[in-house]
Structure formats: structure tokens, C-alpha cells
Amino acid sequence: xxxxxTIVLAGGxxxxxxxxxxxxxxxxxxxxxxxxxxxRYTPYSxxxxxxxxxxxxxxxxHIDLQQLAWDSGCDFIEGSVRQANPxxxxxxxxxxxxxxxxxxxxxxxxxxxxxxxxxHCLRIKPVHQFFxxxxxxxxxxxxxxxxxxxxxxxxxxxxxIEVAIALKHRYKNKGVNVHIASGGSILPGYxxxxxxxxxxxxxxxxxxxxxxxxxxxxxxxHLISGSGEQLHYDQLILATPASPDLWPSESQLTTDVHGFIxxxxxxxxxxxxxxxAVGDVATRxxxxxxxxxxxxxRQAPTLYANLRNSLSGAPLxxxxxxxHFLALLSCADGRAIASRGxxxxxxxxxxxxxxxxxxxxxxxxxxxxxxxxxxx
Numbered sequence: 001x002x003x004x005x006t007i008v009l010a011g012g013x014x015x016x017x018x019x020x021x022x023x024x025x026x027x028x029x030x031x032x033x034x035x036x037x038x039x040r041y042t043p044y045s046x047x048x049x050x051x052x053x054x055x056x057x058x059x060x061x062h063i064d065l066q067q068l069a070w071d072s073g074c075d076f077i078e079g080s081v082r083q084a085n086p087x088x089x090x091x092x093x094x095x096x097x098x099x100x101x102x103x104x105x106x107x108x109x110x111x112x113x114x115x116x117x118x119x120h121c122l123r124i125k126p127v128h129q130f131f132x133x134x135x136x137x138x139x140x141x142x143x144x145x146x147x148x149x150x151x152x153x154x155x156x157x158x159x160x161i162e163v164a165i166a167l168k169h170r171y172k173n174k175g176v177n178v179h180i181a182s183g184g185s186i187l188p189g190y191x192x193x194x195x196x197x198x199x200x201x202x203x204x205x206x207x208x209x210x211x212x213x214x215x216x217x218x219x220x221x222h223l224i225s226g227s228g229e230q231l232h233y234d235q236l237i238l239a240t241p242a243s244p245d246l247w248p249s250e251s252q253l254t255t256d257v258h259g260f261i262x263x264x265x266x267x268x269x270x271x272x273x274x275x276x277a278v279g280d281v282a283t284r285x286x287x288x289x290x291x292x293x294x295x296x297x298r299q300a301p302t303l304y305a306n307l308r309n310s311l312s313g314a315p316l317x318x319x320x321x322x323x324h325f326l327a328l329l330s331c332a333d334g335r336a337i338a339s340r341g342x343x344x345x346x347x348x349x350x351x352x353x354x355x356x357x358x359x360x361x362x363x364x365x366x367x368x369x370x371x372x373x374x375x376x
Contacts, residue, residue, distance in 0.1 A: 004032045007307060008101040010036030010081050011073075011108030012065045013292055014044070015278040018300035019307075020065075021364055024072040028308055033074040034099060038090070040066045040078055041368050043300040044360045045159075045293040051131070053332040058131060058370045067366040069368040081108060086272040090339065094221035096169075096336045098368065103274050103310055106261060110242035110280035110291065112155070121236040124163060130237075132375040138235070142174065145234070152223060152233040154215050156182035158190075158292070160239030161198060162330055167237075168205050178207045180229060181223060183214035189290070190327070196340045197346060201331055220306060236356035242280050242291045256283050265318035266306055267299060274310065278303055294325045297361075309345075328354040 007028070023033065047061035052306045069076040080092040090100050096320065112123040124130050142149055153164040160180060168178045180186070180202070187195050188211065202209055210231060217224045223231040249259040254271040256262050261277040262285050268283060269275040279296040289295050300321040309316050316365045324341035328350070331337065336351040338344070 001233075002030055004030050005102060005311060006032045007089065007103045007105065008082075008099055009033065009035045010104060011250065011279075011281070012042040013107035013109050013279045014041070014296040015061050015300045015303055016105065016107040017042065017065065017068065017365060018297060018343045019304050020068050020072040020074065022300065022304045023074070023131045023307040024068075026304075027073060028311060029050055034077060034101075035065060035069045035074055036077045036081065036093065036099065036238075037065050038080040038126070039128060040064065040076075041256070041372060042127075042340070044358070044362055046354075047362070048127065049162035049166040049330045050355075050358075052134065052163065052174065053330070054171045055332075058373050060362065060372060062368050062372075063362070064368050067133065069358065070162065071366065081245075081247055081306045083247055084253065086252050086269075086275055089274070093100075101274075102308060104276070104277065105282055105307065106248075107279045107296070108245060108281050110244055110353065111245060112238040112240045120221065121238065123238045124159060125376075128321055128373075128375075131373070135375040141235075142176070145175065147175075148263070150232055151176055151237065152181055152231060152235070153237045153239055154181045154223070155239035155241070156184075156186040156188075156209070157239065157241065158182050158187060158327070158329060161186060161202075162311070163237065163239055164207055165201070165205060166332045168207050178235075179210060179231065180207060181210045181213045181215055184212065186211075191339060191344070193344055194327075194329075194337065197337055197344075198329065199338075232365040233361070244281060248281065258283075266316040267303055276303060276306065284351065289321055290325075294327075295321065298322065298325075330354065353372040 041062040042065050047056050050056040051058055051061045055132050079095055082094045083092040092098050111125045111176045142225055146353045153160050164178050164180050214226045215223050216226045221354050244259040244293055248261050249255045254262045254357050260283040263277050264280045265286055267276050267278055278299045280291040299319055307314045326340040328339045334351050336346050338347045338350045
């Protein structure tokens, strides 16, 4: 009998979650599959603004990866990649455990670049740290303020916009002023009509936009721009563009100038054909794709097919991204904004549509039991 081959899934992102669901339905025979994830519970990005605004519980917006792995006949290890050596086909975890593989798939996501190590400066990733601040630290701090609390979100992409709107909704009438510091236009890459619609929403909600404020440093709870402007904050939240972990660029894997793993159209590393990378951690050599949850979800069927084909020696298939994908932005008040190609929509029906899509996605997976999070 042929020796079992080991597939290591590094990271518990959206692509790997859907991959495990597919493996549960159609197992990859004669394989030993290991999922390595920094946390047992992985957040679904589409519902996180709804958790902040109070529309969902944290449990509703997280997948129980350990249970999902077990249901799929796979092992689960809680930990992170500290080092990868694709030449020896091993990865080393943060606990110094060495794991050997025949095939490695990487879906470790991204983080936000930190301006500086400053007091009251928080990234929205890792999500569990952000939620600990949201549920525990921030309410305690807010109770000590007699003057308006100045909360500044750095970054005006979809994540920054939705987080700012959700925070404003959660703390309306509680003395919290929400600002967005943007280095350029809001929602870069979105149609101008959507940008105008969102600006109108921000204005209605009294969320202050500081455009052309390219933050470069922090000094005594003041955000400093490249031109020397200052913006006072009591809490700084970074929702800046995706930034990779350091370990990919420190391995022998081919990475781009930013440190993202470069893959071909089949989601395969350019330098090591038995390594695949998907989601935010990867960048495609032929054409860069948006780093968003929709793209990661769409990559799952192609990744499954190419893992199966790698095992059998069959040709790999290319990932064919949609030319236009659906973008849904929550207004945190029972309305949402939709955009796809030339299609635009806004209102309560769009929120119900978004809510249905998100709940349908999460219905595929095991969710955490109530009381699973220590910050609640």
C-alpha cells in the first residue's frame, strides 16, 4: 500500500475553512491532513462589523476550526508558523514543534502595518485582541471620560469604513467622536457613485473624514501626517492595507517586494511546486487580485481540485476570478450598500440580502458554544 502523504494547512482562513468542508464531503484518500491555526475560533470577516454594531454575537461570527477539522478527519494544532523551510519540507511553529509535509497550503491571512508602538494604538487584526478591547477595555476607559472621547480609525478602505460606522452606531449618544484618517480618497477601487454614497452616510452619522491625511507617526496621542498636521486621539485603530507576516520573506519561498508569497494562476508557489498559497498572504504573478474575503472564498474549489490533482499527478487547473464581484457594506442601522459592476443598491432590503448571505455561509460550519470567549 502506498505511503500516506501529509498535507499541512497553515492558517485557518476562509479558503481553508471551505476546503475542510469539501474534504469532509469528498475526502482526499491516503492522506494525513493537519490544520495549523493560531486560534481555534476563526472570524468571518463579513459579519465582524455586525458584531461591533451589536447585530450579531461573537459566537455567530466565528467558525470552530478544531471541530471542523475533526469532522473532516483531520488533525488540529493550535499554533502559528514561526519558520518555513520548503527545501526540507518542514515548518516550525511558535512552540518550536517541527511539522513535516509533502504538500503545504498557506492561508495565514494578513495584518495591518503598525505606524509605531504607541499607547492606545490598536490593530483590527488579530480580531480576538480587538474584541477584548471592544468588550472589556474600552467600556472601562469610556466611563472615566467626562469630555468627548476621540476615536480615530486610520484607513479608509472597506474595513476602516465599516469599523468606523459600526463603532459610531455602538456608542451613539455616549460621547464618542469617530474620525477617519485617509491618505487619499475613501474606498479606493470602488466606483465614484459608491464613494459618494458612503461619504453621504458618514456625513449623516457625524463621522469626521480627514482626507489627504497620510499618517506617518504618532506623538503624545497625536497622529502626525507627512505634511506636519496633527490629529488628537484618545484611541487609535489601524485599519490600514494588508501587510504580511515576516516569516514568508524569511523562507526560501518567492515573495514580492511587500513580502507576500507569489503564486501562479493555479495558486502554486513560483519557487516550490508543492506549496500553495491563498487569500491575503498570496499575490498572483500574472495579475494582482484584491485582498478581500470574497476572493478567498472563491479560491477554495480551485485549491481543493489542485491538491487532489497534485496527489494523483493530474494537471493543475487555474483559478479564474470574477471580473466583477459583489461588495456589500453595512451601514450598521439595518441598511447596507451593494455594488457589483454597474449594479448599485442601498437600503433595508440590501441589509436583509447581506444578512441572508452571511448567515447562509456560516450555516455550513460548526460555531463556538456560548461562553467560548473570555472577553464576553
